[in-house]
Amino acid sequence: MTESLEIDRQAIREAASRMVVLSEDFDAALRGLTEIGAIRDDGLLSGFLSVLAECLTEASEMRAALSHVMAATGGGLGFVASSTEVADVASGEYLEPRGESWA
Amino acid sequence: MMLPAWVIDPGYWPPDEQDYLANASTLRTALEGIQVPAAESDATMEQAQQNYQGEASTALAGTWEQVSQARALATTAMNIIPISLDGVAGVISGSKLAIGSVAAATTVLVAAHLLNPHPLSRAYAKLRIRAMHRIVQQVAREAKEGVEGPIAHALKRRVAGHLRELRENLPHPEPRPQFAGSAPGSRRRTEPTSERDSHMTMMAGRGWFGKTTRDEERVAEREVETQYLNTNYKVQELEELARDEDELAADAAQGISGEAAQRHWQQADALRERAENLRNTRSRN
Numbered sequence: 391m392t393e394s395l396e397i398d399r400q401a402i403r404e405a406a407s408r409m410v411v412l413s414e415d416f417d418a419a420l421r422g423l424t425e426i427g428a429i430r431d432d433g434l435l436s437g438f439l440s441v442l443a444e445c446l447t448e449a450s451e452m453r454a455a456l457s458h459v460m461a462a463t464g465g466g467l468g469f470v471a472s473s474t475e476v477a478d479v480a481s482g483e484y485l486e487p488r489g490e491s492w493a
Numbered sequence: 494m495m496l497p498a499w500v501i502d503p504g505y506w507p508p509d510e511q512d513y514l515a516n517a518s519t520l521r522t523a524l525e526g527i528q529v530p531a532a533e534s535d536a537t538m539e540q541a542q543q544n545y546q547g548e549a550s551t552a553l554a555g556t557w558e559q560v561s562q563a564r565a566l567a568t569t570a571m572n573i574i575p576i577s578l579d580g581v582a583g584v585i586s587g588s589k590l591a592i593g594s595v596a597a598a599t600t601v602l603v604a605a606h607l608l609n610p611h612p613l614s615r616a617y618a619k620l621r622i623r624a625m626h627r628i629v630q631q632v633a634r635e636a637k638e639g640v641e642g643p644i645a646h647a648l649k650r651r652v653a654g655h656l657r658e659l660r661e662n663l664p665h666p667e668p669r670p671q672f673a674g675s676a677p678g679s680r681r682r683t684e685p686t687s688e689r690d691s692h693m694t695m696m697a698g699r700g701w702f703g704k705t706t707r708d709e710e711r712v713a714e715r716e717v718e719t720q721y722l723n724t725n726y727k728v729q730e731l732e733e734l735a736r737d738e739d740e741l742a743a744d745a746a747q748g749i750s751g752e753a754a755q756r757h758w759q760q761a762d763a764l765r766e767r768a769e770n771l772r773n774t775r776s777r778n
Contacts, residue, residue, distance in 0.1 A: 401545075402541055402544055405537050405538070408533075409534060409538070416530040421523070422519055422523025422526070428512070429508075431508050432508065435508060435581065435641065437640075437641035437645055438581060438640045438644065438645045441648050444649065445648050445649075445652040445653045447653075448652070448657055448660075449652075449656060452567050452660050455660045456560070456564050460534055466553065
């Protein structure tokens with residue numbers, strides 16, 4: 391098992407929390423999309439402005455989706471680190487008592 | 494621009510392009526801000542994969558590549574928004590140039606007639622002002638059609654539509670079975686905010702990523718370029734209109750009296766030269 395799955399758990403854990411921080415940075419950077427200033431218009435370009443609003447809404451949702459996926463990837467990495475540890479411990483417990491009778 | 498109140502029907506005065514330029518700059522700042530977290534997350538994932546080899550790692554690498562690619566495409570699409578705002582600002586500036594030239598020529602004509610009255614001056618001045626209002630309306634209509642036609646259409650399709658498609662095809666954010674390995678016990682994940690949560694519900698049941706290619710990215714980039722060129726073309730067209738109107742003003746002046754025609758002709762020449770200079774300045778920039 392250790393041959394097929396080489397893993398540096400500490401590095402993976404660090405990468406996992408780094409990904410969560412980066413997803414927050416990403417989310418914060420794109421906050422500007424929702425802070426767009428007023429555009430005065432007497433109706434001349436109202437058609438353009440409604441399309442613009444639609445684009446900004448889509449961009450905002452994309453921002454939420456991407457930062458969520460980035461954070462979830464970090465979560466997945468953290469999960470990998472802890473689950474392989476659990477697996478190692480579990481297989482260790484399983485192997486140890488029977489180890490003596492092998493050999 | 495200061496003009497006598499009777500020159501311009503306020504209803505047709507173009508909007509303020511500064512509103513568009515200010516927002517374009519806000520959006521650019523926001524979009525520049527994601528470059529660092531985007532690049533660092535790619536580096537972090539690459540590093541993580543070096544510390545973690547196996548079947549799950551390969552799956553993780555594949556999923557992350559899809560996320561990273563979708564993010565790059567989304568950024569390309571979002572970058573079109575400030576470009577379109579610049580484009581609209583350019584069309585507004587062009588309209589102002591056209592309207593301003595016509596208004597200036599008309600003002601000169603009308604002022605000349607008020608200073609040196611002729612039995613038909615009053616009627617002629619009224620006709621000129623009415624004709625000018627029609628031209629201003631036409632410029633406004635052209636600007637509206639240009640902005641709401643090609644520019645808004647490209648925005649809707651290449652930005653709103655493309656972003657929606659990318660979002661719907663994003664990989665599922667839950668850890669996949671490959672991530673979980675054979676481990677028993679709880680499923681752990683980061684606590685989502687309400688915004689993210691609602692988004693996840695929306696994405697539930699969507700297909701896996703796999704539609705977007707490098708070709709599509711190239712197409713999106715080409716679209717940005719085409720749009721930029723179209724916008725410039727529109728501005729040039731409007732400037733052309735301004736020059737035509739100068740000539741129209743000169744032609745009209747010719748019909749009144751030889752002396753006045755000469756004066757107006759010189760004025761129109763000066764206006765044409767100004768339009769030419771502005772065009773040159775724009776093409777240098």
